[in-house]
Amino acid sequence: MPHQQTILVIRAQQRRTDAFERLMALHERPLLYYIHRQLGDADRAADVSQEVWLSVWKSIHRLKDPRAFHAWLYQIAHRRMALEYRRRQAHQWQNEKDIGEEDLVAPDAPVDVNLQVGELHGAIDKLSLRLREVVILRYIAQLTVDDIALAIGCPAGTVRSRLHYARKELKRLLEGEHDHD
Amino acid sequence: MTENDAANYLLSEDKDLDGPLARQREIVMRAVRKHQVRHRWIVRTFSTLFWSNAAGAYILAVITQSETLVVSAIFWLLIGAIVLLHSRLRHIELRIDEVQATLDGLGDSTGSSENTDS
Numbered sequence: 001m002p003h004q005q006t007i008l009v010i011r012a013q014q015r016r017t018d019a020f021e022r023l024m025a026l027h028e029r030p031l032l033y034y035i036h037r038q039l040g041d042a043d044r045a046a047d048v049s050q051e052v053w054l055s056v057w058k059s060i061h062r063l064k065d066p067r068a069f070h071a072w073l074y075q076i077a078h079r080r081m082a083l084e085y086r087r088r089q090a091h092q093w094q095n096e097k098d099i100g101e102e103d104l105v106a107p108d109a110p111v112d113v114n115l116q117v118g119e120l121h122g123a124i125d126k127l128s129l130r131l132r133e134v135v136i137l138r139y140i141a142q143l144t145v146d147d148i149a150l151a152i153g154c155p156a157g158t159v160r161s162r163l164h165y166a167r168k169e170l171k172r173l174l175e176g177e178h179d180h181d
Numbered sequence: 182m183t184e185n186d187a188a189n190y191l192l193s194e195d196k197d198l199d200g201p202l203a204r205q206r207e208i209v210m211r212a213v214r215k216h217q218v219r220h221r222w223i224v225r226t227f228s229t230l231f232w233s234n235a236a237g238a239y240i241l242a243v244i245t246q247s248e249t250l251v252v253s254a255i256f257w258l259l260i261g262a263i264v265l266l267h268s269r270l271r272h273i274e275l276r277i278d279e280v281q282a283t284l285d286g287l288g289d290s291t292g293s294s295e296n297t298d299s
Contacts (some may be wrong), residue, residue, distance in 0.1 A: 003286030010279045014272065017217060021210055028202060029192050036197065046201035053209045057216065061271075066278065117194040140188050 009066035012057075020057060027070075028053070030141040031077060037124060037136055038081055048084060052077045071147035074137060078152050123173040131166035134159055224268070231261035 005026065011019030031052065036045035055076055063072055124132055137148045138159075145163070149156040192198070235257035242250035 003282055003289065006282045007279055007286070010275055010282060014275050014279075015217060015220070017210065017213055020213060021206070024206060024209065028205060029198060030188070032198050032202060032205070033192055033195060036201075042197055042201065046205060049201070050205055050209050050212075053205075054212055054216075057209075057213045066282070117191060120191065121195060139184065140191060142185060142188055 005069070006066045009060070009063070009069045013061050013063065013066065015061070020060075023069075024053060027073060030136075031073065033140055034074070034133075034136045035077060035081065037132060038129065039084060040125070044084070048077075048080055052080050055080070068147075068150070070141075070143060071150040074141060074143060074147075074151035075153075078133075119174060123170050126173055127166055127169055131162055131169060134162040135166045135170070138163055228261065228264060231257050231264060235261055 005023070008019045008023045008026075012023055028049070032045060032049045035049050035052070036042060039045045039048065052073075056073060059076075063069065124135060127135060133152065134148055137143045137151065138145070143151065145156050145159050148159045152159070235254050238250050238254035238257060241247070242254055
């Protein structure tokens with residue numbers, strides 16, 4: 001995380017609202033995107049996002065390492081959404097089977113961005129919850145694999161595996177759309 | 182186009198976010214300021230309570246010459262001091278972290294400019 005952001009986190013820990021507001025300005029868009037895509041409900045996503053930010057403000061003084069803010073923020077969002085799913089009794093969240101660790105490729109290989117943006121958003125929406133989550137955290141929120149592992153509470157190998165399958169699935173979906181054209 | 186540019190482009194193209202984002206920061210910041218005021222009020226109230234308890238017990242101890250009240254005054258004095266010290270120490274610790282992070286940032290920018298010069 002850049003030093004400027006680390007300083008903002010430390011200032012927010014000192015209960016400075018101006019620093020918190022700037023921090024929020026930096027992260028609110030990718031965070032809302034993540035919550036919105038995961039919940040699929042714009043109004044509920046806005047409510048959950050607000051609750052996450054309030055929770056961040058109330059507990060930021062307890063964050064030991066300010067450089068871990070990014071992962072910590074998404075950890076709070078992930079937990080908050082798990083609660084939301086439990087509330088909705090969405091069984092797919094618990095029942096989706098985990099993907100194996102085999103057949104891994106580097107998740108950091110460049111992504112072809114020469115696509116229609118709408119198609120890409122649509123393809124992301126078609127991914128399963130777990131795959132969608134890692135794709136958004138890695139490529140939209142720009143978290144590292146280790147940070148994603150910390151945020152969603154699973155081993156880094158599992159994150160790499162999910163990213164691999166998500167990229168494969170995205171490729172299949174996008175090529176499928178182009179074939180239809 | 183870097184990965185970062187691609188992410189920013191994707192995010193800026195998602196127009197569904199514009200409406201909620203416009204309202205969100207205002208709502209959150211209002212709640213944050215409210216929480217801040219309440220938090221300060223609680224800290225001040227408790228701190229005043231501890232100090233006034235200590236002062237009250239001490240005055241009563243002097244008047245009544247009671248040793249129990251002296252102990253009570255010392256007890257409240259200690260509690261007040263611990264609370265004050267705890268919040269001050271945390272504040273100092275965070276100020277040191279802030280200076281350290283600023284120095285790290287300066288060190289990095291000096292290092293990168295030296296690299297560019299060479």
